[in-house]
Amino acid sequence: MIHFDNVSKYYATKQGRHYVLKNVNLTLPTDRNIAVLGPNGVGKSTLIRMLGGADFPSKGKIHSPEKISWPLGLQGGLQGSMSARENVRFVARIHGYKNTKPIEKLVEDFAEIGKFFNEPVKNYSSGMKARVAFGLTMAFDFDFDVLLIDELGAVGDANFRRKSEALLKEKFEKTKLIMVSHSLGELRKNCQAGLIIINQNLKYHADIESAIKEYNEYYVKTK
Amino acid sequence: MRAQKRTSFQIMTSTVHALLMREIKTRFGANRLGYFWAIAEPVAQASVMALIFTLLGRSSISDIPIALFLFTGILPFKFFSKLIPQVGAAVSANKALFTYRQVTAIDPIITRALIETVTFIIVYVIILSTMAWLGFEVLPDDLLALLAACFLLLTMALGIGLLLCCAVTYWPDAGKLFAMIMSPMFFISGILYCATMIPEQYWYLFSWNPIFHLIELSRDAFFVSYTTPIGDWYFASSIALTSIALGLMAFRINRHRFIN
Numbered sequence: 001m002i003h004f005d006n007v008s009k010y011y012a013t014k015q016g017r018h019y020v021l022k023n024v025n026l027t028l029p030t031d032r033n034i035a036v037l038g039p040n041g042v043g044k045s046t047l048i049r050m051l052g053g054a055d056f057p058s059k060g061k062i063h064s065p066e067k068i069s070w071p072l073g074l075q076g077g078l079q080g081s082m083s084a085r086e087n088v089r090f091v092a093r094i095h096g097y098k099n100t101k102p103i104e105k106l107v108e109d110f111a112e113i114g115k116f117f118n119e120p121v122k123n124y125s126s127g128m129k130a131r132v133a134f135g136l137t138m139a140f141d142f143d144f145d146v147l148l149i150d151e152l153g154a155v156g157d158a159n160f161r162r163k164s165e166a167l168l169k170e171k172f173e174k175t176k177l178i179m180v181s182h183s184l185g186e187l188r189k190n191c192q193a194g195l196i197i198i199n200q201n202l203k204y205h206a207d208i209e210s211a212i213k214e215y216n217e218y219y220v221k222t223k
Numbered sequence: 224m225r226a227q228k229r230t231s232f233q234i235m236t237s238t239v240h241a242l243l244m245r246e247i248k249t250r251f252g253a254n255r256l257g258y259f260w261a262i263a264e265p266v267a268q269a270s271v272m273a274l275i276f277t278l279l280g281r282s283s284i285s286d287i288p289i290a291l292f293l294f295t296g297i298l299p300f301k302f303f304s305k306l307i308p309q310v311g312a313a314v315s316a317n318k319a320l321f322t323y324r325q326v327t328a329i330d331p332i333i334t335r336a337l338i339e340t341v342t343f344i345i346v347y348v349i350i351l352s353t354m355a356w357l358g359f360e361v362l363p364d365d366l367l368a369l370l371a372a373c374f375l376l377l378t379m380a381l382g383i384g385l386l387l388c389c390a391v392t393y394w395p396d397a398g399k400l401f402a403m404i405m406s407p408m409f410f411i412s413g414i415l416y417c418a419t420m421i422p423e424q425y426w427y428l429f430s431w432n433p434i435f436h437l438i439e440l441s442r443d444a445f446f447v448s449y450t451t452p453i454g455d456w457y458f459a460s461s462i463a464l465t466s467i468a469l470g471l472m473a474f475r476i477n478r479h480r481f482i483n
Contacts, residue, residue: 049322052322052324053323054321054323054324054482056479056482058479070322070324077319077322077323078319079245079317079319079320080319081249082245086248089241089244090245090320093237093238093240094234094237094238094241094325094326095237095325096233096234096237
């Protein structure tokens with residue numbers, strides 16, 4: 001379970017406070033995969049970042065007894081001036097591993113980006129970043145209860161998709177997903193439930209199809 | 224290979240360790256040339272100054288060899304003026320790493336303060352040992368007081384650094400303004416001269432400056448033959464305490480601004 005206690009999140013802009021979420025009270029189940037739906041700029045990434053502890057609500061609290069991963073996405077997570085290997089080492093160290101070699105090896109094998117593994121991450125293509133970001137979470141085997149994914153699948157090639165899907169399937173038993181994607185096909189395939197951001201609030205649907213339906217009615221303009 | 228439940232302190236130690244490994248690499252460069260520069264820079268500076276003073280016909284100041292006199296001013300000042308911008312930029316340089324919940328804004332600050340302090344101590348010891356080898360008398364008269372002066376310098380720099388760190392989130396050019404303020408400080412903080420060389424009626428022009436006080440105090444501690452007429456422990460400590468308190472408060476209030 002993930003609990004939202006009166007959560008508000010706003011950003012200070014030149015035109016005053018821009019609210020992403022306003023007084024949200026909600027309990028999300030963590031026994032199924034949840035798709036986060038909403039158009040660009042509505043706050044999906046912010047939500048994922050807050051769930052992962054990378055950002056904080058302006059007011060209120062999000063808390064959960066489960067082990068939630070950090071947000072896996074193309075922004076953040078990998079420091080551009082460091083190579084993938086250094087990033088992997090860093091993450092291993094903050095999690096208390098003294099010997100980082102086996103983890104480096106695992107990520108290197110998963111990412112399959114060859115010599116670029118030792119180049120600064122800022123020189124990577126987005127697909128390469130996605131491979132490293134994904135490999136990083138998988139290699140550790142932290143036994144996360146919930147894995148947060150922010151549009152990682154979109155940039156991967158067929159090979160990477162096949163690999164990552166196989167890995168996820170293997171973990172589905174224990175690890176559930178909360179994912180953001182603009183590909184409804186991908187969401188349908190992976191998720192059973194949906195979460196829509198509407199009017200600075202979160203609306204949970206236990207069924208993905210009804211979530212997609214509401215999303216289409218509310219956001220998708222049909223001429 | 225599941226990670227065990229760790230205490231907050233253990234998490235912080237591993238985070239600082241991880242940041243330390245990362246920062247050392249960027250601070251001293253991948254080719255290790257940075258270690259060389261850390262020592263070469265103050266040595267070069269002091270040597271040029273010592274040369275100028277010697278050519279002017281001055282080889283000692285109150286019985287203190289000129290090179291040693293300069294080092295005891297230049298090194299603490301360098302430490303101070305280097306630590307502040309380092310701490311000020313600590314958060315922005317590690318932004319992407321805050322994605323991980325283990326990493327909080329104070330961690331890179333602690334890391335950089337550690338790196339600069341250890342570098343300062345190592346450079347100080349290396350330079351003094353080299354001078355001892357060249358035949359100078361380099362043992363500090365009152366080591367404890369010297370350490371106390373350095374500690375106050377660290378506290379003050381850390382406080383100002385934290386304030387700078389907050390200031391840049393409101394106004395990115397704050398760092399440039401700070402560099403502008405710092406550049407004349409080298410000449411008015413008693414690095415190339417000491418209080419006894421200034422006529423007494425002009426002391427008030429210098430006595431407001433806490434760095435001047437600390438450099439005076441550290442020379443007082445270092446040399447038996449020098450007694451500072453201005454350096455005031457009470458004044459320097461109050462400024463240091465005030466700046467660290469303000470710095471920590473500002474940092475605490477602004478902690479959410481450092482993320483995203």
